Every structure is written in C-alpha cells, then in structure tokens.
Amino acid sequence: MKARVTVTLKAGVLDPQGQAIEGSLKTLGFPGVASVRQGKVFDLVLEGTDVEAARSQITSMCDKLLANTVIENYAIEISN
C-alpha cells in the first residue's frame, strides 16, 4: 500500500520562499502567476492492506512529526 502526504502552509502564514519562487517565475516570463505557495510531499510505502488503519496511523504521524500543525495543513492520499 502506498500513501502520499502533502504538507502545505496554512492560509495567512507568510511564505517568503513561495514569494521568491513566484518572483522567479515572473522573471522567467511566465504570465498570469497570481500566487505561489510551497510545501512538502512525503511518499510512504506501508505494509498491510487495511486502508482505514493506515489512514489513522498516518494521521498520527502527521500530527506527531510530518507536519507542524501550528503553521501547516496536511492531506493524505492512499492507493493500493
């Protein structure tokens, strides 16, 4: 079983790295870039086949380590 965790900054949290990337995209001449927010992706390979158990375990992983929930949100996708 595979899982992908996407961690992004919460709305309203300043993202200077995203702003720098946005500036660079504009410098490269890409039109119409209104905003860039950067984040992290974690790809996990899990043993077992119980999707709900995996979701529960990954939620705990996110709360304890993968995300800093003061400033970040996370989303979990699980695929077989």
Added chain:
Amino acid sequence: MKAAVIVFPGLNRDRDMIAALTKVSGTAPAIVWHQDTELPDVDLIVIPGGFSYGDYLRCGAIAARSPIMDQVRARAEQGTKVLGVCNGFQILIEAGLLPGALMRNTSLKFVCREVKLEVTNADTDFTRGYTKGQIIRCPVAHHDGNYFADAETLKRLEGEDLVAFRYAEGTNPNGSLHDIAGILNARKNVLGLMPHPENLIEAAHGGTDGRALFTGLLGQAA
C-alpha cells in the same frame, strides 16, 4: 548552580555554551547525549544552538523527538529551568515546550550579525540580571528565526508578560511577529531565544551584555 547541556548531532554552539556556563558558574555542566534517557539532578537544562540533524524536515523537528526530550519535558513540568538558544529554541518549540513556530527569515538569508535586544520582562530567573526596558547588544546567527504564532497565542504571550526579549530599534533580523526574540512558557521556567547571549560574556568577545543572563541564573540556584 548545577547545569546540564543536551547535545544532539549537528549542534555547533555546544562548546560555546559549555564554556559560558563554566566561566560564569565555576563548574562545568554535565553533558547529556540525546540518546540518553536519564538526566542528572540539575537546576538548569540548556539546549544550545547549531543545526541538529542538518535542519532536516523542519529546524529542530527531529531533535525534539529524541529519547532525552521526554526527560526534559518531565523536568520542565517539575519546575527545573530550561534554556534553549537558537536551534535550542527551535527544538523547544518543536517539542511543544514553548508555543508558536520559527519560520524561514523573511529575507530568506542566513543572518549573522549583532542586534539590539530590549529586555521586556526582567522579572524572571533568566532575566533578573537586567532591568525592564534595558537595551542590550547580542549576536544572532540563524536562517529560521522568524517567530510566528496565531493571534490568540500572541495575545496571551503579551498579556501574560511572556515575551522576555524583543528586537529593538528596527533591528528585527528575521521578520518575527511583534519583534519577538525570546519567549517564556506560562510558568516562566522555560526560556527560548534566537540570539546568543553565550557569545557575549567576556571582554574578549567585544562585550559582556550576555553575561547577566548567566549570572542571574547562577544567583538563583547557588
């Protein structure tokens, strides 16, 4: 004063901190490795600066989940004083001992220079050597010192007088909200700050403004 310094792989300010504690107190601190699960009986636990685990994931995130941190948390709850400087501050925040988050500097640059700090609360074990409103010099050296907390947390920090140090006179080097340089926990026995008082304790450093933090602590514990 009996002190212990916690050492994680990737720190680089641990020797400076050990030297400062030894010079001011006359006694060398105990050195405790992050994989240890026991702490000696001490009055003060210090987490120095550096780049624990190469700042992987988030600054301080991996170190904050090290085995020794359960003991640090338990001692803090019992009232033992805990000081975290720079990466140590980041580790205390990641461990949940202090609120908020320390994010990438708004300039995106590593800043290594001297700033001015205002002592905003001089009525703590850490800051008793200063007077409220005093402006002191202090070096900073960090990439992720931009203090962030939600509006409710900021209100609580200000309302309960938990901001110990603020960047003064337009010297905020990192974009920290409310110019916050150092904060206390609600019980005021845990202090985290980004600047390095241990690097300004004797004339050879070019100043001694950081020394009063250590002498203040020493006077308390004797």
